[in-house]
Amino acid sequence: MVDESAAAAAMISTAEREAIEDRAWVHGDEVDVQTAVVEVAAWMAGAGAVVALTGAGISTDSGIPDFRGKRGVWTTNPEAEKASTLGHYLSSTDVRRRAWQIRLASPAWTASPNAGHQALVELERQGRLDTLITQNTDGLHIGAGSSPERVVEVHGSMRGVMCVDCDERADMRRALDRVTAGEPDPPCRSCGGILKATTVLFGEGLDPADVEACQLAAQRADLVLAVGTTLGVYPVAEVPRLAQATGARLVIVNGGPTQQDDRADAVIRGSISEILPALVATP
Numbered sequence: 001m002v003d004e005s006a007a008a009a010a011m012i013s014t015a016e017r018e019a020i021e022d023r024a025w026v027h028g029d030e031v032d033v034q035t036a037v038v039e040v041a042a043w044m045a046g047a048g049a050v051v052a053l054t055g056a057g058i059s060t061d062s063g064i065p066d067f068r069g070k071r072g073v074w075t076t077n078p079e080a081e082k083a084s085t086l087g088h089y090l091s092s093t094d095v096r097r098r099a100w101q102i103r104l105a106s107p108a109w110t111a112s113p114n115a116g117h118q119a120l121v122e123l124e125r126q127g128r129l130d131t132l133i134t135q136n137t138d139g140l141h142i143g144a145g146s147s148p149e150r151v152v153e154v155h156g157s158m159r160g161v162m163c164v165d166c167d168e169r170a171d172m173r174r175a176l177d178r179v180t181a182g183e184p185d186p187p188c189r190s191c192g193g194i195l196k197a198t199t200v201l202f203g204e205g206l207d208p209a210d211v212e213a214c215q216l217a218a219q220r221a222d223l224v225l226a227v228g229t230t231l232g233v234y235p236v237a238e239v240p241r242l243a244q245a246t247g248a249r250l251v252i253v254n255g256g257p258t259q260q261d262d263r264a265d266a267v268i269r270g271s272i273s274e275i276l277p278a279l280v281a282t283p
């Protein structure tokens, strides 16, 4: 669920990426991808309130590996998953020291937003993006230029650091500079407490304000665009059902199957960074 593990795995090169099968369905009927893109682009152009849901799949083209795929971080480095569990993190200096090293090595520090992130910036510029809900902690949506007030990072951000005792917050880079300068597990400067990234670890609750923001966005949506997520994890997984209950369409763009393909109005399977810009271009 967290970024910091992301660092541990090797970068995924385009050549190494598992082959993505380009396929598409509209209202359950298989069509060619281009036909689906034209159809969905017209829906998007007519939608006043698009709610985008994004997951790891939108950032893999920026060189940030996902977690559970064949080359996923937790598949290749089980220690990283341990560092992502609150109890282990708080109780073990060793786990924290490893977590700081994993954060330092994260590919996200040098990653650039890709054409998929930029397409969602364009959607906002066109006045059609209501809310962008992301499961990613890499900060690339805001880095691409999406307005922070429209972005809900349900699993937090790896770009901030917080004290678990006094809740003081700061930029992660400042803490990482201390690690580089020789503090293997830097404590809070105000109270001496344990510092962690502002990401949601296993064993930690979601921010209730974020959960509410998801529910309200779902109620306003007339089109939900799910990108690079398998739609299996709450609260993002709940948004399509809530939105469809008030008449919204559901469009899924992903490299592979998701848990909600059967309820979608359209499913487009292929390269996210190629498909999204085509959907957002005014038809």
Ligand code: ZN
Residues within 6 Å of the ligand: 163, 164, 165, 166, 167, 168, 188, 189, 190, 191, 192, 193
């Ligand atoms: Zn503190």
